[in-house]
Amino acid sequence: MKCPVCGEKYNKLDYQMLSRHLAQNCERNDTPHLEFVKYYLPGSNWLASDFTNEVKEVFTFEKGHLSDWIVSKLIQRLFQDKPHPFIESMQKPKKSIFQGYAIEYSYYLKQRTRSFSFAMAKSDKEDVQKLEAKLVFPELADDSQLQSQRVLLEDMAESVGIPSDTLESSMPLPPTLHSVRLWNNIAENEHWIEIMASLNFMDLVYSPSLVKAGAKLPYFAPSVLENEWIPDEVKKFLSHSVEYLGPIAEQSLEMGTKYAEELGQTEDLQSVFLRSLEAFDRHLQARVTRAKQFESK
Ligand SMILES: [Zn+2]
Numbered sequence: 001m002k003c004p005v006c007g008e009k010y011n012k013l014d015y016q017m018l019s020r021h022l023a024q025n026c027e028r029n030d031t032p033h034l035e036f037v038k039y040y041l042p043g044s045n046w047l048a049s050d051f052t053n054e055v056k057e058v059f060t061f062e063k064g065h066l067s068d069w070i071v072s073k074l075i076q077r078l079f080q081d082k083p084h085p086f087i088e089s090m091q092k093p094k095k096s097i098f099q100g101y102a103i104e105y106s107y108y109l110k111q112r113t114r115s116f117s118f119a120m121a122k123s124d125k126e127d128v129q130k131l132e133a134k135l136v137f138p139e140l141a142d143d144s145q146l147q148s149q150r151v152l153l154e155d156m157a158e159s160v161g162i163p164s165d166t167l168e169s170s171m172p173l174p175p176t177l178h179s180v181r182l183w184n185n186i187a188e189n190e191h192w193i194e195i196m197a198s199l200n201f202m203d204l205v206y207s208p209s210l211v212k213a214g215a216k217l218p219y220f221a222p223s224v225l226e227n228e229w230i231p232d233e234v235k236k237f238l239s240h241s242v243e244y245l246g247p248i249a250e251q252s253l254e255m256g257t258k259y260a261e262e263l264g265q266t267e268d269l270q271s272v273f274l275r276s277l278e279a280f281d282r283h284l285q286a287r288v289t290r291a292k293q294f295e296s297k
Pocket residue numbers: 003004005006007008021025033
């Protein structure tokens with residue numbers, strides 16, 4: 001298993017070593033480890049005693065399946081009591097949030113295609129290869145019958161005042177850069193199951209089934225698609241996410257968790273998912289920060 005903060009490797013199910021590692025890093029005031037403990041283990045006392053059981057608890061899913069655990073962690077982080085500021089912004093969006101979305105997502109989208117290509121090439125399972133192909137080919141094959149997300153993004157950006165050469169040449173904010181660096185590292189160095197957990201699973205945010213599973217808000221309010229001032233290109237981009245990417249994300253969850261259990265890699269999948277979720281949270285925050293920069297222009 002691996003540390004869900006820095007990826008350090010431990011023997012399978014060695015929660016004791018993992019909890020010691022977390023405690024040691026908290027003791028030396030390492031911010032990412034401290035934040036993890038504060039968020040997932042609130043109230044636990046890492047200074048006083050061994051907190052192996054509490055750490056183990058984070059990974060436990062006695063009721064339900066591994067896929068339910070993934071969905072519940074995603075909802076808890078982005079859609080529950082205190083929904084993420086980006087999700088909040090998408091309920092009654094202003095033009096600036098689409099501008100921030102376009103710039104920050106543009107960089108992320110390139111990494112997605114690269115990560116999914118790695119997963120496709122590394123996996124020996126045909127169903128996984130086919131699933132990743134559905135995400136890779138529309139972006140890279142000029143004659144693909146499927147709609148390219150890149151093209152949809154460029155049209156969306158253009159409709160809110162960002163020409164495609166600006167989109168291409170803009171550098172993202174540091175949190176997006178940092179997150180993309182992590183995803184690239186996972187893509188290049190880790191098992192395909194972990195690549196799926198790091199990026200395919202993030203697309204679950206588009207899935208309408210999250211609301212049924214307890215999300216307080218959808219990825220964007222349905223009224224956005226009826227709102228008159230919002231350009232058709234924005235609506236098309238958003239609809240594609242829900243209609244095309246959402247179902248693929250659900251399939252990836254089913255496949256990824258099934259193979260992780262078959263191959264005995266459940267905890268690795270869980271760790272990398274938590275690590276990636278944190279990176280994704282920061283990337284979403286960057287979209288909001290970027291939107292504010294547009295507002296103040
Ligand atoms: Zn660590």
